Amino acid sequence: MNFSEKLIGWFEKNKRDLPWRKTKNPYFIWVSEIILQQTRVEQGLPYYKRFIKKFPTIKDLATAREDDVMKQWQGLGYYSRARNMHCTAKEICKSYKGKFPEKFEEILSLKGIGKYTASAISSFAFNLPFPVVDGNVQRVFARIFGISDSSGFAVAEKKFYSLGHKLLDKTNPGTFNQAIMEFGAIHCTPLLPKCNHCVFSGDCFALKTNRVKEFPSKKIKVKPRTRFFYYLIIKAGDSTFIKKRKGNDIWIDLYEFPLIESAKALSKNEILHSAQWKNFFGNISVKIISISKYQKHILSHQLINGQFWEVEMPSGTKIKQALKTFQLVKFTNLNKFPVSRMIEKYMVENGEGFTKNNRGK
Numbered sequence: 043m044n045f046s047e048k049l050i051g052w053f054e055k056n057k058r059d060l061p062w063r064k065t066k067n068p069y070f071i072w073v074s075e076i077i078l079q080q081t082r083v084e085q086g087l088p089y090y091k092r093f094i095k096k097f098p099t100i101k102d103l104a105t106a107r108e109d110d111v112m113k114q115w116q117g118l119g120y121y122s123r124a125r126n127m128h129c130t131a132k133e134i135c136k137s138y139k140g141k142f143p144e145k146f147e148e149i150l151s152l153k154g155i156g157k158y159t160a161s162a163i164s165s166f167a168f169n170l171p172f173p174v175v176d177g178n179v180q181r182v183f184a185r186i187f188g189i190s191d192s193s194g195f196a197v198a199e200k201k202f203y204s205l206g207h208k209l210l211d212k213t214n215p216g217t218f219n220q221a222i223m224e225f226g227a228i229h230c231t232p233l234l235p236k237c238n239h240c241v242f243s244g245d246c247f248a249l250k251t252n253r254v255k256e257f258p259s260k261k262i263k264v265k266p267r268t269r270f271f272y273y274l275i276i277k278a279g280d281s282t283f284i285k286k287r288k289g290n291d292i293w294i295d296l297y298e299f300p301l302i303e304s305a306k307a308l309s310k311n312e313i314l315h316s317a318q319w320k321n322f323f324g325n326i327s328v329k330i331i332s333i334s335k336y337q338k339h340i341l342s343h344q345l346i347n348g349q350f351w352e353v354e355m356p357s358g359t360k361i362k363q364a365l366k367t368f369q370l371v372k373f374t375n376l377n378k379f380p381v382s383r384m385i386e387k388y389m390v391e392n393g394e395g396f397t398k399n400n401r402g403k
């Protein structure tokens with residue numbers, strides 16, 4: 043048996059039952075691939091189902107409000123994925139009359155679609171012979187064929203692609219690609235590969251040389267950046283202030299409360315005397331209703347420590363300019379806005395008290 047026969051034989055016996063495996067609809071495949079780029083299958087599955095139910099066609103996605111798209115993505119992280127999909131759906135409606143393009147180069151030219159995703163869509167939906175090579179596939183190839191990236195990432199990547207092209211089953215590229223991805227995801231895993239019963243145990247370089255743990259070679263870890271976010275939930279009757287986050291940072295296009303940010307932890311006194319506090323409140327005496335414990339939120343290269351301050355301004359207070367850039371939203375409507383997982387968690391955990399504290403009753 044050759045590589046492809048062994049792999050597909052393994053796949054037919056071991057594959058997981060996943061909805062995007064049962065469709066040839068390129069739009070559904072695209073949605074699933076984008077969701078799974080940075081997300082585990084178990085976490086991504088409910089998002090996938092909700093997303094295609096809410097936006098069943100490319101046109102539905104293209105004509106949706108940006109806030110509705112972001113709301114569906116809430117909690118998944120890497121929000122540029124949702125923004126790019128929204129933008130690309132509009133582009134497909136404009137340039138391809140709403141029909142997903144069928145050529146590899148056309149798919150690759152779309153915003154937010156790289157070589158890996160273009161290969162996945164074109165092979166799964168249109169049976170085109172392009173290999174998928176992601177981190178999982180690279181690990182499998184590296185172990186079986188003994189490829190190290192000591193010569194540099196770009197050189198190793200070229201090797202992986204040319205190997206992928208060589209091994210790909212050209213009559214059945216979609217199944218081959220699904221099989222190699224699944225093999226990397228559930229069998230030849232990073233920490234606990236199932237070498238004891240593996241279809242490649244007789245051929246595998248890493249196993250034969252007892253070097254499984256050495257492949258792929260370790261990447262240098264970057265020390266995460268630590269940030270402290272102090273969110274001000276300002277009670278103004280039955281409403282509070284929120285604003286869409288902009289700029290070149292995390293959580294763009296998600297809504298948040300007025301924020302005091304610092305690179306180090308601040309004491310209560312430091313916050314009350316900070317320039318940012320003055321900017322929001324000037325010399326007004328603000329009543330502090332509650333201060334939460336720190337919530338840790340880990341992103342790929344950042345550690346966010348969030349603290350929520352529920353505060354109240356005296357009635358009739360003249361709103362400072364800095365707060366005028368925010369939207370005043372009723373507490374009961376807050377859950378309609380897309381927010382970060384950190385804010386969502388606070389609102390869910392403190393739901394009753396949060397709403398009760400802030401209804402002004």
Ligand code: SF4
Pocket residue numbers: 182185186229230231235236237240241242243246247248249254
């Ligand atoms: S023998 Fe082990 S390392 Fe080699 S392909 Fe199989 S599971 Fe992966």
